[in-house]
Amino acid sequence: MPELPEVETTINGLRILKNKKVIKVKVYTKKLRYNIPDYIHKTITGQRIKEINRIAKYILIKFKNNITIIIHLGMSGRLKILKKNFIKEKHDHLMLYFRDNYVLALNDTRKFSFVDVVETENICNKKYISSLGIDALSNKLSADYIYGKIHKSVVPIKQILLNQHIVAGIGNIYASEILFDAKISPLTLGRDLLADQINQIIKSIKKILKKAIRYKGSSIRDYRSFDGTLGNFQSNFKVYGKAGKKISSYEIIKIIQYGRTTYFCPKIQKEQNSN
DNA sequence: CACTCTCCCTGAAAGC
DNA sequence: TGCTTTCAGGGAGAGT
Numbered sequence: 001m002p003e004l005p006e007v008e009t010t011i012n013g014l015r016i017l018k019n020k021k022v023i024k025v026k027v028y029t030k031k032l033r034y035n036i037p038d039y040i041h042k043t044i045t046g047q048r049i050k051e052i053n054r055i056a057k058y059i060l061i062k063f064k065n066n067i068t069i070i071i072h073l074g075m076s077g078r079l080k081i082l083k084k085n086f087i088k089e090k091h092d093h094l095m096l097y098f099r100d101n102y103v104l105a106l107n108d109t110r111k112f113s114f115v116d117v118v119e120t121e122n123i124c125n126k127k128y129i130s131s132l133g134i135d136a137l138s139n140k141l142s143a144d145y146i147y148g149k150i151h152k153s154v155v156p157i158k159q160i161l162l163n164q165h166i167v168a169g170i171g172n173i174y175a176s177e178i179l180f181d182a183k184i185s186p187l188t189l190g191r192d193l194l195a196d197q198i199n200q201i202i203k204s205i206k207k208i209l210k211k212a213i214r215y216k217g218s219s220i221r222d223y224r225s226f227d228g229t230l231g232n233f234q235s236n237f238k239v240y241g242k243a244g245k246k247i248s249s250y251e252i253i254k255i256i257q258y259g260r261t262t263y264f265c266p267k268i269q270k271e272q273n274s275n
Numbered sequence: 276c277a278c279t280c281t282c283c284c285t286g287a288a289a290g291c
Numbered sequence: 292t293g294c295t296t297t298c299a300g301g302g303a304g305a306g307t
Contacts, residue, residue, distance in 0.1 A: 003300065031284075033302085057301080075301055076285080091285085110284045112301060128302090155278070164302080173300050240300090259280065261299085 002073040002135055003171030005212035007057050010079055014052045014061070017081070020098040021048045022063075029093035032052035033074060033114040036094060040117045043067045044096070056132050056168030060123065070122045070129075074112030081106045092259075136205050143198045153190030157201070158262050161191050170205065173240045174212065176263045178204045180239045185271040186255075186262045211236065239263040 002010070025041045038080055039205070047063040054060060061069040073081070080092075084101040094106040094115060106113065116126070122128050133149070133156035134141045148156075149166045161175040162168060170178065179186050181204040193201075239246070240263050243270060250267035 007299085072301080074284095074298065108284095109286065110299085110301095112283065153277085159278095162301090171300055258278095260301095 002077065003174050004057060004169030005209055005216060005240070007054050007059060007073065007169075008213050009216035010073075011052050011059055012080065013053050014059075014079065014104070015099060017049050017061075017102060017104060018051065019048055020100060020102060020189075020225060022046065022096050022205065023099055024097040024156055026097070026226070027093070028093045028095070032111045034070075034116070036115045037117045040115070043117055044069065047261060051080070055129055056164060057121075057171075058129065062120055064205065066120045068123055070116040070118060070123070070126070071106065071130075074108060074110065074114070076110040077108035077113030079107060080107055089185075092156060096271070105157060110176065131146055131165055132168040133164060133166040134168065135211055136167050141167065141202060143195060145193070146198050146202070150190030152191065155190055156186060156257055157184060157188045157190060157193060157262075158186035159258050161201075162260070167205070169209070172260050173237070174208055176240045177238060178208050180264060181208055183269055185269040186264050188271050235261050239265060 017150075022044050023046070025045055026034050027040065030036050040254075042140045044067055045061055046064045047067065050062045050064045052059070052061050057072060059071040059073070061071070071077075073079070073234075082103040082105055088095070088105075089107060091109050092107050093111070096104040098104070106115065118126060122126055134145060147168070153160060155163075158175055161170045161178060162172065166215075170227055176186065176200060178201065182192075182197070183202045184201065188197075240254050242252045243263060245252050247265050247268065250265050252263055252265050254263075255262050
C-alpha cells in the first residue's frame with residue numbers, strides 16, 4: 001500500500017498530533033520486521049511531538065526531547081488516529097496514547113513494517129537512511145544524477161525505479177504508472193536509456209506522484225479518520241492491475257520482473273533498441 | 276561489486 | 292461449497 005504518495009498523505013494526517021503529549025505507550029506485538037525497541041516506553045512517555053515528516057518512505061515522528069520514532073510501513077502497514085472510544089483491532093501492534101484522547105495505532109497485517117527509536121541528530125547514521133538515493137520529489141533529482149547511476153547498468157528501468165538507493169520513494173504500482181506516462185518500456189536497460197528518456201522519466205515521476213498526492217489530499221475525510229481507504233487515485237491507474245484491458249486498441253500486459261509484477265502497453269511503451 | 280532470488284507474514288482471491 | 296494454491300503496493304540478506 002504505502003509508496004511515497006501514501007506516506008506523504010499519512011504524515012499530513014498525523015500533523016494534528018503536533019504538540020500533543022504521549023501519556024502511554026503500548027506494544028502489542030514486539031516482533032515486526034525488527035523488534036520494537038523496549039526503550040520506546042521511557043524515551044517518549046511524557047514527551048510532546050515537535051514535528052512530523054518523512055525521508056522517502058520512512059515516517060519520522062520527532063519529539064521535543066530530541067528523540068525520533070522512525071516508522072516504515074512495509075507492504076501492508078498503516079497508521080490510524082483514533083479517538084476516545086476506539087476499539088482495538090486485529091493487527092494493531094503499537095499504540096501511542098495522547099492527552100486529549102487521541103490514540104495513534106500502527107496496524108499491519110503482514111508485519112513487514114518496523115519501528116525504530118533514535119536520537120534525532122543520529123537519524124542519518126542509520127544505514128537504511130544514509131544509503132537512500134535522492135527523494136523522488138526532490139528538485140535535486142536531475143538527469144545527470146540518474147545518468148551517473150545507471151549508464152552502465154544492465155538492470156531494466158522498472159527495477160531501477162524500485163531501487164531506493166538510486167531514487168527513493170517509488171514503489172511497484174507507481175513504477176508501472178510512471179513508465180507508461182513516459183512511454184518507455186519497463187524492459188529497457190539502464191545503459192540503453194537516452195538523455196531525453198531520462199528527462200522524460202523525471203517529468204513523469206513528478207507528475208504521477210504529485211497527482212497521486214493530490215488525489216489523496218482531496219479526500220480529507222479518508223485520512224483524517226484513517227479508515228484504511230486508499231484515497232481516490234486507484235481509479236486513475238492507467239496500467240496497474242489492468243492486464244487484458246486496452247488503451248486505444250492496444251493491449252496492456254502483465255509480466256514478472258525480478259519477482260514483481262509489471263504492467264505495461266508494449267505498443268505504446270517502446271524499447272529504444274527495438275525501433 | 277553488481278545483479279538476482281528468496282524470504283519475512285497474513286489474508287484475499289483465484290483455482291480446482 | 293470447501294479445500295488448496297497463488298499472490299500482494301517493501302526491502303534485507305544470501306547466493307552467484
